[in-house]
Amino acid sequence: MSKLFIIEPQEAAQTDVIAKGVELAKLLNKEPQVFAYCYESLPQTVVYEEAEQQILAHKKRQMAEKMQRMGAEDVPVNVTWYKYLCEHAVNYSKENDFDLIVKGMCESDHMLPTDWHLLRTTKVPVMLLTENPLNQGSGVLLALDLDTIKPEKLRLNEQILQQGRQLAEATGSELHVAHIVRVPKIIRDLEVLNMQQLVKEAYQRHQTLLDDLxxxxEQIHIICGDPAQCLYQLTCRLRSQYLVMGACQRQGLMGWVIGNTAEAILHHIRCNVLVIPTTS
Structure with a gap:
């Protein structure tokens, strides 16, 4: 059975990630494991080692009580002393064959540095759960780049389709597909292009692929405009519970970004997001 890596939330205001992660694992037929992190900067002395063990023991008791209240005592809980939780999550999930990480996030315009670091370095898909009211929706929206000719993005489209279909089937949600024809704002404002014609041409250009879906x-949406803005508006209009999207992770100096479009979307999105990296 495939495994699901649940990161215990660090912020009290976040949605109940553990309960939702366990429920999601059941729906997707995955084995859930919970990972709780603790760390304190203490002097390197014998007392430090004793304090570390006491903190770990206290955290384990807290987690045991929490899992008992949830009725999920059978779910494995790993309490780890680690300063950088994302570094541990990325390495451990890859080395131990997890195929999905679940983490809570604050309101999308206040994503934490740990969220960005996780998305920029993960080797497996990451599900970000939000406490926003839109997560009470019932649809799954897939964001595809139908115009790409790059092999890695074509593979990413296939993974988005595969995982999006699985998610929709498991949650009993209606599946929607979106393709955004990127048109710069200045072009839209000057009205030098016929947007309806661009949409019509996009449908014609990808008709075979769209038919194969x-x-x-009503479940296929081709829109002209800015991808981040269009996807945000579309998830709101459809009341999508999940958005499934890809993220192009870059190497070297550009490794600190996951793609301008992906980052812009994540700054504003108000539903749960399944992010699939190019390296998955």
Missing amino acids: GLDK
Whole structure:
């Protein structure tokens, strides 16, 4: 059975990530494991080692009580002394064959540095759960780049389709697919292009692929504009519970970003987001 890596939330205001992660694991037929992190900067003395053990023991008792209240005592809990939780999560999930990480996030315009670091370095898909009211929706929206000719992005489209279909089937949600024809704002403002014609041409250009999806026309959305803004508006209009999107992780000096479009979307999105990295 595949495994699901649940990161215990560090902020009290976040959604109940553990309960939702366990529920998601059950729906997706995955084995959930919870990882709780603690760390304090203490002097390197014998007392330090004793304090570390006491803190770990206290955290383990807290987690045992929490899991008991949830009725999930059978779910394995790993309490780890580690300063940088994302570094541990990325390495451990890859080395131990987890195929999904679940983490809570604050309101999207206040994503924490740990969220960004996780998305920029993860080797497996990451599900970010939000406490925003829109997560009470019922749809799954897939963001595809149908115009790409790059092999890695074509593979990413396939993974988005595969995982999006699995998520929709497991949660009993309606599947929607979106493709955004990127048109700069200055071009839109000057009205030098016929947007309806661009949309019509995009449908014609990708007709075979769209037919192969087996979806009704109401479930396919081709829109002209800025991808981040269009996807944000579309998730709100459809009341999507999940957005499934890809993220191009870059190497070297550009490794600190996951792609301008992906980062712009995550700054504003108000639903749960499944981010699939190019390295997954």
